[in-house]
Amino acid sequence: MSSDYQIKTTPETLENGSDEAKSLLKQAKANLGFVPAMYERMAIAPGVLDTYLHGYALFRESSGFTPPEQEVVFLAISRENGCGYCMGAHSMLADKVSKVPSGVLDAIRNDRPIPDAKLAALDAFTRVLFRTRGLPTQDDVKTFLAAGYEEQHILQIILALAVKTLSNYSNHLTHPPLDEVFAAYSW
16 A cells, blocks of 8 residues: 655665765665665655664664564554555565564464464554554453563554554655565565
């Protein structure tokens, strides 16, 4: 899904970007080995890319979720937002980096039941937070905590929602092509 409107401003690259954008893109290239097309488009407004990179790193480093759980959260949000770019990118990361079981990844990508009770509870609660705009019921929270999570995880999902809102909405409006590294996971 993407907007029928596309921001026409030229993406910021390592070659043509402002000093602020170039600094952020150099950081991304150093960390990833390439600059994702999404980042070049977010760098049109460097504060968006800077906020995204900072929040993303904080979630990855200190959310208290395992790498597979992190991908479940990111994929659940990206699916809810209908962001093909992030579904492709996080599907590749889920498979190749975070080692999400293939049945779990397939279930999330195709909106089917997840064959792992704890990851299913995480996916369901993430979607509840998304759909209710952060207003889960007592029962929603009780079910999430009973699956083995803690209250601090609720706030960490809020961080992921903020980060993915930046990237998903930016992608809806800038229409980045899916980078070759993610192409096999197109959604």
